[in-house]
Amino acid sequence: MQSVTPTTAGPYRRTDLFWLAGTAAGYALLAKIVLTFFSTNGLVTVFWPASGISLAALLLGGRKFWPGVYLGAVAGQLWMGQSPGNAALIALGSTAEPLLGVWLLLRKGDFDASLRSNGDFFRLVYLAGALSPAVCALIGVGTLAYSGRIPANDLWQHFVHWWMGDTLGIVIVAPLVMVWRRPPPRQHWHFEEAAVFFGLSFLVGQIVFLDWFSDEFGLVNRGYWMYLVVCWGAMRLGLHGVLLMLLLTTLQALVGAAHGVGYFGNDLATTQLTNFWAYTMILAPVGMSLAIICSQRERIMAELRLNEERLRLASAAADQGIYDRDIPSRMLAGDERARKIWGIGPNEPISYATFIAGVHPEDRAATEAAIDRALNPYGTGEYYAEHRVISRSDGSVRHVAAHGRVLFEAGQAVRLIGTVRDVSAQKRLEQEVQERRVEMEQLVNQQIAAQTAAAIAHELNQPLVSVSAYSEAALRMLLGGTKSPEKLAHALEGAVEQAQRAGRTLHQLLDFLHKGETTLEPVDLNGVVRDAITLSTESGCGGYRAIVELEPDMQPVLANRLQLKKVLVNLLRNGVEAMRSAEVPAGAMMIKVRALAGSNMAQVTVQDAGPGLDAKIAARIFEPFITTKPEGIGLGLAISRALIESHGGQLWVEPEAGPGATFHFTLPFAS
Amino acid sequence: MNESATVFVVDDDPAVRDSLTLLLEQETFSVETFDSGESFLAACRPTRHCCAIVDMRMPGMDGMQLQAELSKRRIPLPLIFLTGHGDIPLSVRAIKAGAVDFLTKPVTGAVLLESVRMAFVESARLSVETEANQTATARVATLTEREREVMVLAARGMPNKEIARHLGISHRTVEIHKARIMNKIAAETVLDLARIAQASGLPF
Numbered sequence: 001m002q003s004v005t006p007t008t009a010g011p012y013r014r015t016d017l018f019w020l021a022g023t024a025a026g027y028a029l030l031a032k033i034v035l036t037f038f039s040t041n042g043l044v045t046v047f048w049p050a051s052g053i054s055l056a057a058l059l060l061g062g063r064k065f066w067p068g069v070y071l072g073a074v075a076g077q078l079w080m081g082q083s084p085g086n087a088a089l090i091a092l093g094s095t096a097e098p099l100l101g102v103w104l105l106l107r108k109g110d111f112d113a114s115l116r117s118n119g120d121f122f123r124l125v126y127l128a129g130a131l132s133p134a135v136c137a138l139i140g141v142g143t144l145a146y147s148g149r150i151p152a153n154d155l156w157q158h159f160v161h162w163w164m165g166d167t168l169g170i171v172i173v174a175p176l177v178m179v180w181r182r183p184p185p186r187q188h189w190h191f192e193e194a195a196v197f198f199g200l201s202f203l204v205g206q207i208v209f210l211d212w213f214s215d216e217f218g219l220v221n222r223g224y225w226m227y228l229v230v231c232w233g234a235m236r237l238g239l240h241g242v243l244l245m246l247l248l249t250t251l252q253a254l255v256g257a258a259h260g261v262g263y264f265g266n267d268l269a270t271t272q273l274t275n276f277w278a279y280t281m282i283l284a285p286v287g288m289s290l291a292i293i294c295s296q297r298e299r300i301m302a303e304l305r306l307n308e309e310r311l312r313l314a315s316a317a318a319d320q321g322i323y324d325r326d327i328p329s330r331m332l333a334g335d336e337r338a339r340k341i342w343g344i345g346p347n348e349p350i351s352y353a354t355f356i357a358g359v360h361p362e363d364r365a366a367t368e369a370a371i372d373r374a375l376n377p378y379g380t381g382e383y384y385a386e387h388r389v390i391s392r393s394d395g396s397v398r399h400v401a402a403h404g405r406v407l408f409e410a411g412q413a414v415r416l417i418g419t420v421r422d423v424s425a426q427k428r429l430e431q432e433v434q435e436r437r438v439e440m441e442q443l444v445n446q447q448i449a450a451q452t453a454a455a456i457a458h459e460l461n462q463p464l465v466s467v468s469a470y471s472e473a474a475l476r477m478l479l480g481g482t483k484s485p486e487k488l489a490h491a492l493e494g495a496v497e498q499a500q501r502a503g504r505t506l507h508q509l510l511d512f513l514h515k516g517e518t519t520l521e522p523v524d525l526n527g528v529v530r531d532a533i534t535l536s537t538e539s540g541c542g543g544y545r546a547i548v549e550l551e552p553d554m555q556p557v558l559a560n561r562l563q564l565k566k567v568l569v570n571l572l573r574n575g576v577e578a579m580r581s582a583e584v585p586a587g588a589m590m591i592k593v594r595a596l597a598g599s600n601m602a603q604v605t606v607q608d609a610g611p612g613l614d615a616k617i618a619a620r621i622f623e624p625f626i627t628t629k630p631e632g633i634g635l636g637l638a639i640s641r642a643l644i645e646s647h648g649g650q651l652w653v654e655p656e657a658g659p660g661a662t663f664h665f666t667l668p669f670a671s
Numbered sequence: 672m673n674e675s676a677t678v679f680v681v682d683d684d685p686a687v688r689d690s691l692t693l694l695l696e697q698e699t700f701s702v703e704t705f706d707s708g709e710s711f712l713a714a715c716r717p718t719r720h721c722c723a724i725v726d727m728r729m730p731g732m733d734g735m736q737l738q739a740e741l742s743k744r745r746i747p748l749p750l751i752f753l754t755g756h757g758d759i760p761l762s763v764r765a766i767k768a769g770a771v772d773f774l775t776k777p778v779t780g781a782v783l784l785e786s787v788r789m790a791f792v793e794s795a796r797l798s799v800e801t802e803a804n805q806t807a808t809a810r811v812a813t814l815t816e817r818e819r820e821v822m823v824l825a826a827r828g829m830p831n832k833e834i835a836r837h838l839g840i841s842h843r844t845v846e847i848h849k850a851r852i853m854n855k856i857a858a859e860t861v862l863d864l865a866r867i868a869q870a871s872g873l874p875f
Contacts, residue, residue, distance in 0.1 A: 457755055458755045461755045462776075463686065464776065464777040465687050465691075465776045465777045466684070466687050467690075468690075468779065469687070469690035469691050469693065469694045470690040470694075472694055472779070473690065473694040473696075477697060480697065487693070491690070494690055494693070495690075497686070498686050
């Protein structure tokens, strides 16, 4: 639906001449008809449709049509036998009236000539309908009085009647023209219904105003019957129907009043049609505002339906469910998709308890915390949580991501509205990528280990070749009864020298491997433990439940942060892998930090929930190349022990402390 | 053992060279040492009884490259490789290319000396073969260009008619060439001819 923006002004075009002439002719004709048939004195009437026509013409066509109005008014007055001077003066008032009306209406720039809202309609009534006719009436009645056409003692009464006529004309005729410029909306107008409606309206009008079936109805008061008809028209046929019906009713009432029959049969004589005027001035706004409200409602409903459809399409495209939680009643509403994601049947009521029961127990605390944060009136009201849900219908586990926004009223959270999306596939993919990465890393680590081992083997083999050859040569000399003790000495010296070389090579190698990791500093042990847990989760060794017991107000320990983290990550990784290989899903890992009383040492304990170590393996677990893992190279614990010992601490295993394996290590405090 | 038997030791590690020399000298071999493949190639004059113990991993030319270079220069020398770690694919390649043995460090004297002895047996075989080859090469060198072409085709087992067609000459001319060839290279049968062609290194 588009609104109609009234034209304000503009240069004249050739076609405007036709409309100017039309406006003039229409105005003159209406003036003549009305003054002939509906006026007591041929000068003033309570219904002046010409004022409605002129206002509509200037509103829709533009102020430039004022000459048409002026000419029509002059012609009409001359036709009714006014002197040219009077006609010219009265026509001035008739032209000033719509010009003033248009100016008042368009002053604020938001007036819609299709009368889409009651605001538009009532502004038309009190600005153009009530205010501007006063000017016209003043000029008209003044002119007539001045020229002696009406007696001076009737001035007030004439003024009021003039004003009433123009007002009624504007209220009924101007909207009629403005609305009927466009055909009635096809979808609401059924020809049969319109025909029945207008037929009935005519019939009731005849009964009420022209005394049809007066014998049958006798003394029954019939005036209010029209309200039923106008309500029907407003609700079923909109402004188009109501305006047509109002015109019909007004004419019927006027004809009745003129003939002295019907509801207003005595009105002309008793009140000069003031009753008629009041009746119509009430009936018209009732019908019109009802019609405007009805069509507005329909328009809003259509927009709502459209928006709902858009929302449905958008949520379907994003594969998102929509939910709406009423906080005071603790009930949730979810659309079909949300219910499917939660695994809740289509007609099952969802209480907050039902919803929380469906959240995976391990994610429940975090989810509730996120909701509480969102409900906090001092927060942002934004809700975001990723959690798992266990379907009520089939028990399957899904990963979901939920977004939401809390609505507050008077500082109280009242609603939480949001979307929920099934991200299981995405999660699976992420996990796969993570696993691949870990596999890759392991492969690279093995490769590095293999290459390092090859380098070590070469460096050690060289002197070993010589030691072996020197020794054998010496042996052969001895067995063969050598005649050259210098040669024997040379061989043995060579063997010794080469054995020493092997030892030197080994030390150089170890120095090289530990290069840059030997500085010790005061380190916050609790912080390193937290870092290591994060690091192990990020490097694909998550999936365990960390039970962390830290010692508050711990003094710093003397350590190399990097090496300490390496040892912790290695212990955590061992625990996770032990639990994984024993298929303990999401097992608990206990990490405890405490200060040892009376020894100036801190102790860290890492305990997994895996199968534990048997005594035979536990006895050799710190030897190099001893491993229980299929992909391991068996250096992790050996290196870890060497690192801890280089800090002045100890690393040991406590095999019987079960459920799983328990490792402890100690570190000296910095002070 | 033959007094003139020489063992060449090619290793970048001076201690290895020194200790192996000492060990091998106990078995009365004469030993010459080289610190790289390049210096060995530059100085080596293989005699009737010799072999080389070569470290597989050396800076510059490594053991496999040295083997390839010797083969390219047609120097018949039995090689014993020493390697740090039993690398099976590498050892297979080396043995296929004619190495006598592939020993893992540190090697025992018994194993090393056994390999050296085997290498000398191989060396003797190689030198006989080389003599035959040299004779064959000398004889083939007396042939004209056309005769050499005919010989290559005949050694492939091609009948005279086809040789004629292949070279675009008459059947009779081929017969004359062939008779001359048999005479020059002192071959009695086509089988002899083929053997001499192989020994002389003709591309057939």
